[in-house]
Amino acid sequence: MTHTIWLVAALLALIAEFMSGTFYLLVLAVALAVAGVGSLAGASEAICWLLASLSGSIGVFGVARWRARQRRSNHTTRPADDPDIGQTVRISALLDDGLARVHYRGTEWQARLSGDGPWQAGMQAYIHSRDGNVLILSLKQTETR
Structure with a gap:
């Protein structure tokens, strides 16, 4: 009977994950399923809780590391991966803290100015990278491949 409770809880966590799209609920569903399989194999309730805790902790640690790695790799796009690198923009307005508004692809974008200025509104610049x-x-054109 206990294995049924573990597996139903795992199914409910999986359904919640499908609705929200968070990997942490998927980790919870897997941890509950591991405990359910342990219970089905005849493990005591304490061992099932230990299995759920250990598998959940390992899963949360893995998801946190994966998300940090994704954040670092997507922080600045490499020139080979981005067709915008090297394209010309026109500076519409200078803002505070080294930021500007630029006209590019038919709309206004926010841009950060690199330290090779002097910068003025109306001048042309080149997209060096993205954040x-x-x-x-x-001010110097970046080579594109």
């Missing part, structure tokens, strides 16, 4: 949706500008 998310913020374009990093340079």
Whole structure:
């Protein structure tokens, strides 16, 4: 009977994960399923709780590391991966803290100015890289492949 409770809880956590899209609920569902399989194999309740705790902890640690690695790799797009690198933009306005508004692809974008200025509104610059949706500008054209 106990294995049924573990497996139903795992199924409910999996359904919640499908609705929310978070990997942490998937880890919870797997941890509950591991405990359910342990219970089905005849493990005591204490061992099932230990299995769920250990598998959940390992899963949370793995997801946290994976997310940190994803965040680092997506922080700045490499020129070979981004067709915008090297494209020309026109600076519409200079903002505070080294930021600017630029006109590119028919709309206004936020851009960070690299230290090779002097920068003025109306001048042309080149996209050196990106940080998310913020374009990093340079006065020198970046080579594209």
